[in-house]
Amino acid sequence: MSPAALRVEKVTVRYGNTVAIEEASLEADRGEIIGLIGADGAGKSSLLHAIAGVGRFQGEILFEGHAYHSPKEAEPLKPHIGLMPQGIGLVLYRNLTVGEHLDFFADIRNLKRNEAFLSYRERLLEMAGLAPFTDRPAGKLSGGMMQKLSLICTLLHRPKLLILDEPTTGVDPLSRLELWEILDNIRREEGTVALISTAYMQEAARMDRIHLFDSGRIIARGTAEALLAGVRNYSYEPVPCPSERCIQTGHYTYALDPIDAPKKEPTLEALFFVHALQEGRRIPPIEVSPRESDEAIPSLVMEARGLTKRFGSFVADDHIDMRLQSGEILGLLGANGAGKTTFIKMLLGLYPIDGGELTLLGRPIRSAEDRRHLKSRIGYVSQHFALYKDMTVRENLLYFAQMHRLPLTRALPRIQRLAEELGFAPYMEALPSELPLGINQRFSLAAAILHEPVVLFLDEPTSGVDAIARSQFWQLLQRLKEVWGIAILITTHYMSEAEYCDRVVLLKQGRKIADDTPQHLMARYPEAKSFEEAFLQLYKEKVI
Amino acid sequence: MNRTFLALVTKEIIAFFRSWGLVAVVLYSFTLDIYIAGKGIEIQAKNVSVGYVDRTAGALSGKILARLHAPEFKTPVRFPSRKALYNAIRNRKIMVGLIFDTDFSREFYRGGPARIDLLLDAITASQSFQALNYLQNIVLDFSRTQVHVKLKIHKLFNQNARTSWFMSLAELLSITTLLGVILTAAVFVREKENGTWDIMLLMPIDPRITILAKSLSQVLILMGGIFLATGLILFGTFDLPINGSLAAFFLLSFFYAFTSAGIGLFVAAVSRSMLQVAQMAILIMMPMIFLSGAWTPIHAMHPLLQKLSLLSPLRYYIEGSESIFFRGTPWGDLWPYFAGVILLGGMLYYYGFRKIGKLF
Numbered sequence: 090m091s092p093a094a095l096r097v098e099k100v101t102v103r104y105g106n107t108v109a110i111e112e113a114s115l116e117a118d119r120g121e122i123i124g125l126i127g128a129d130g131a132g133k134s135s136l137l138h139a140i141a142g143v144g145r146f147q148g149e150i151l152f153e154g155h156a157y158h159s160p161k162e163a164e165p166l167k168p169h170i171g172l173m174p175q176g177i178g179l180v181l182y183r184n185l186t187v188g189e190h191l192d193f194f195a196d197i198r199n200l201k202r203n204e205a206f207l208s209y210r211e212r213l214l215e216m217a218g219l220a221p222f223t224d225r226p227a228g229k230l231s232g233g234m235m236q237k238l239s240l241i242c243t244l245l246h247r248p249k250l251l252i253l254d255e256p257t258t259g260v261d262p263l264s265r266l267e268l269w270e271i272l273d274n275i276r277r278e279e280g281t282v283a284l285i286s287t288a289y290m291q292e293a294a295r296m297d298r299i300h301l302f303d304s305g306r307i308i309a310r311g312t313a314e315a316l317l318a319g320v321r322n323y324s325y326e327p328v329p330c331p332s333e334r335c336i337q338t339g340h341y342t343y344a345l346d347p348i349d350a351p352k353k354e355p356t357l358e359a360l361f362f363v364h365a366l367q368e369g370r371r372i373p374p375i376e377v378s379p380r381e382s383d384e385a386i387p388s389l390v391m392e393a394r395g396l397t398k399r400f401g402s403f404v405a406d407d408h409i410d411m412r413l414q415s416g417e418i419l420g421l422l423g424a425n426g427a428g429k430t431t432f433i434k435m436l437l438g439l440y441p442i443d444g445g446e447l448t449l450l451g452r453p454i455r456s457a458e459d460r461r462h463l464k465s466r467i468g469y470v471s472q473h474f475a476l477y478k479d480m481t482v483r484e485n486l487l488y489f490a491q492m493h494r495l496p497l498t499r500a501l502p503r504i505q506r507l508a509e510e511l512g513f514a515p516y517m518e519a520l521p522s523e524l525p526l527g528i529n530q531r532f533s534l535a536a537a538i539l540h541e542p543v544v545l546f547l548d549e550p551t552s553g554v555d556a557i558a559r560s561q562f563w564q565l566l567q568r569l570k571e572v573w574g575i576a577i578l579i580t581t582h583y584m585s586e587a588e589y590c591d592r593v594v595l596l597k598q599g600r601k602i603a604d605d606t607p608q609h610l611m612a613r614y615p616e617a618k619s620f621e622e623a624f625l626q627l628y629k630e631k632v633i
Numbered sequence: 634m635n636r637t638f639l640a641l642v643t644k645e646i647i648a649f650f651r652s653w654g655l656v657a658v659v660l661y662s663f664t665l666d667i668y669i670a671g672k673g674i675e676i677q678a679k680n681v682s683v684g685y686v687d688r689t690a691g692a693l694s695g696k697i698l699a700r701l702h703a704p705e706f707k708t709p710v711r712f713p714s715r716k717a718l719y720n721a722i723r724n725r726k727i728m729v730g731l732i733f734d735t736d737f738s739r740e741f742y743r744g745g746p747a748r749i750d751l752l753l754d755a756i757t758a759s760q761s762f763q764a765l766n767y768l769q770n771i772v773l774d775f776s777r778t779q780v781h782v783k784l785k786i787h788k789l790f791n792q793n794a795r796t797s798w799f800m801s802l803a804e805l806l807s808i809t810t811l812l813g814v815i816l817t818a819a820v821f822v823r824e825k826e827n828g829t830w831d832i833m834l835l836m837p838i839d840p841r842i843t844i845l846a847k848s849l850s851q852v853l854i855l856m857g858g859i860f861l862a863t864g865l866i867l868f869g870t871f872d873l874p875i876n877g878s879l880a881a882f883f884l885l886s887f888f889y890a891f892t893s894a895g896i897g898l899f900v901a902a903v904s905r906s907m908l909q910v911a912q913m914a915i916l917i918m919m920p921m922i923f924l925s926g927a928w929t930p931i932h933a934m935h936p937l938l939q940k941l942s943l944l945s946p947l948r949y950y951i952e953g954s955e956s957i958f959f960r961g962t963p964w965g966d967l968w969p970y971f972a973g974v975i976l977l978g979g980m981l982y983y984y985g986f987r988k989i990g991k992l993f
Contacts, residue, residue, distance in 0.1 A: 464835055
């Protein structure tokens with residue numbers, strides 16, 4: 090048997106004192122797709138950058154018989170490596186057209202414009218569905234098209250080692266499917282080794298070998314089937330935990346010791362939970378105390394009719410109708426650029442409304458004056474959990490308490506209670522930048538609910554957070570909804586999170602293409618095995 | 634309202650002290666920068682290098698050269714020829730060159746005009762002209778003049794004509810302007826950069842309170858800097874006299890700090906990043922400082938610029954502060970400066986306030 094095309098041996102990457110990835114090893118054969126799955130900060134990008142020869146590392150990497158230990162030693166291999174960094178459209182230039190991009194990338198790679206190159210270029214354009222758009226500037230492409238263009242630009246020099254860092258995150262389901270198809274074709278035709286990281290567990294099915302990352306280590310590896318077989322014995326229908334060494338999430342209970350409950354077919358997420366249990370980590374269930382205020386909550390919290398937002402000639406939100414009831418979690422789903430954040434910002438008054446009518450908490454919103462006294466009844470968690478990074482967790486919370494004019498005698502015990510219930514009490518004196526992402530997420534939520542709002546808006550609060558923290562966060566929202574009876578509007582680009590919502594609204598390019606309960610939506614597509622697939626069908630049907 | 638106002642001010646001051654980069658810049662500006670400006674910008678001739686070519690017997694030229702001594706001049710260096718001297722000046726080894734030709738002493742004793750050729754590196758204009766001034770005085774002593782007039786000089790307010798006094802004070806006032814703009818703008822723009830801007834807007838607080846509290850917090854930091862610089866550098870290092878009321882100076886500074894905060898509000902309204910703040914601040918500040926008389930006396934400016942300088946609040950601040958420190962002007966006679974700062978400053982602050990208020 091021939092040796093593996095790529096061998097990574099005990100690679101460690103450090104930034105100052107923090108270890109980004111520790112002693113990671115992996116192997117890949119020609120034509121294989123190697124998957125890296127894990128949360129932000131788990132070490133995927135650091136490993137990929139080390140392999141691409143653009144970051145310093147310790148350990149050894151062997152590609153096609155050539156060993157390298159530093160970016161400098163990797164230099165001779167660079168013509169054979171293609172790297173697509175994280176972030177939509179990061180390698181593109183807004184003002185260059187699709188065609189100019191391909192010419193530019195051919196020029197910097199010094200490719201000869203011969204017959205073979207031209208036909209390969211045509212084929213790539215064809216595969217990406219970009220052939221009709223060669224004259225369009227990259228800045229005017231949708232997120233999905235940008236990623237496809239980035240990918241074919243990376244493929245243009247026929248790399249033997251293709252490294253893609255989260256190419257599909259935030260991309261619409263249809264474009265994601267197409268991206269995977271391009272990859273599948275290329276690796277089969279060219280025998281390329283492809284390393285791909287992703288935030289979506291569901292994409293594991295597309296990969297030949299999977300590596301699961303958790304806080305700087307690879308915790309499991311193998312084919313999807315083999316990995317699932319390893320945890321099948323621990324996955325049950327959601328029942329309360331009878332003992333320790335057990336976690337109950339929204340839709341599963343994982344227990345190391347056999348329990349008296351029906352088994353349930355696990356997903357790859359189970360691996361993270363089982364691994365945590367095997368390490369002896371305790372994940373206490375989340376409890377939420379009732380709210381102190383006895384303010385009545387109107388049953389119809391928000392009603393939007395034909396809400397529209399334009400940026401120049403671009404319509405970000407096109408006549409969107411939506412209703413939000415109290416005691417409801419409404420999921421606003423869509424790819425990046427579908428108009429989710431814009432919609433939330435219109436509701437909050439951060440963007441002026443260009444058309445349509447909005448009623449918030451029974452009050453028609455026409456001016457800033459109408460919003461003023463509503464502010465104390467609304468909670469908002471912004472994208473990336475932005476809070477004051479120069480102040481400790483405690484100082485931040487005290488600041489918000491004072492902004493909402495909570496008397497100190499009420500604010501102090503409430504801050505303490507939230508810190509304990511939401512599990513960030515040990516971090517009260519830390520700066521937000523020192524917190525793990527999952528803790529930061531719950532601390533941001535605490536800052537948003539400190540004044541006990543009646544409606545909560547959350548903008549992509551689960552993005553990049555690891556599986557366990559994400560499941561805990563959804564449980565927390567569930568408890569808030571049940572105990573407080575408030576309304577929650579949450580945006581996400583993880584289609585699979587639809588299962589946690591009472592109702593979902595799906596946006597596509599600024600238009601609403603679905604508004605229903607997840608159960609009804611699933612029922613409409615009986616052949617779909619998951620929300621992902623159901624939404625993919627919806628996406629294909631509703632052509633805009 | 635009082636509590637939220639206080640919370641807003643406290644938050645900004647905590648944030649300031651936690652960002653060590655900003656603290657370092659402010660500390661540097663209010664101490665070392667003013668020290669360097671006071672010490673380093675030397676307009677008086679000092680350590681001027683002199684070279685000479687002497688083709689005379691040397692008696693008279695020697696007497697003249699002996700008068701060129703420290704601290705104004707270095708010991709004169711002899712050169713063999715005019716060309717060698719010229720080259721030394723070209724190569725910046727020598728700043729002033731004297732050439733005594735063969736007929737110099739002969740002409741001198743005959744009573745006719747004797748000629749010394751003087752080569753001057755005029756790139757550092759003020760220094761070289763100061764040197765020229767000295768030389769002329771020395772030569773004048775040797776000339777037999779018919780006029781019997783002697784000047785008795787009384788230097789008022791700055792008896793030793795120390796440039797450090799004037800320069801350090803002017804630098805403090807300019808720094809106050811620059812930092813006032815940058816600090817105030819930073820408070821708002823950092824919120825934009827960190828993504829907390831939206832959260833700030835969603836607080837149930839009157840935007841006017843937010844803006845006022847945020848700018849006041851920076852005015853307080855600025856005042857701290859002015860206290861520090863006055864005590865440590867102006868009085869502590871340069872021994873500035875204080876002939877008027879120190880309280881008047883701090884009060885004038887307080888009003889002026891609001892003026893620069895007002896410009897900062899405007900800058901914050903139109904900038905999206907700290908880089909833009911820095912660019913905008915320099916763009917606005919430079920003409921303001923040029924027109925203020927900090928670097929050139931106003932009476933030496935073009936008449937049009939003199940008129941324009943009436944619009945620079947910094948002009949009133951500088952003239953007012955000089956009057957307080959050096960002239961010892963009493964409170965009652967300071968009103969034009971206070972009026973200038975408060976009126977122009979009030980207008981600027983109001984404009985900045987309105988401009989950033991539109992973003993809320």
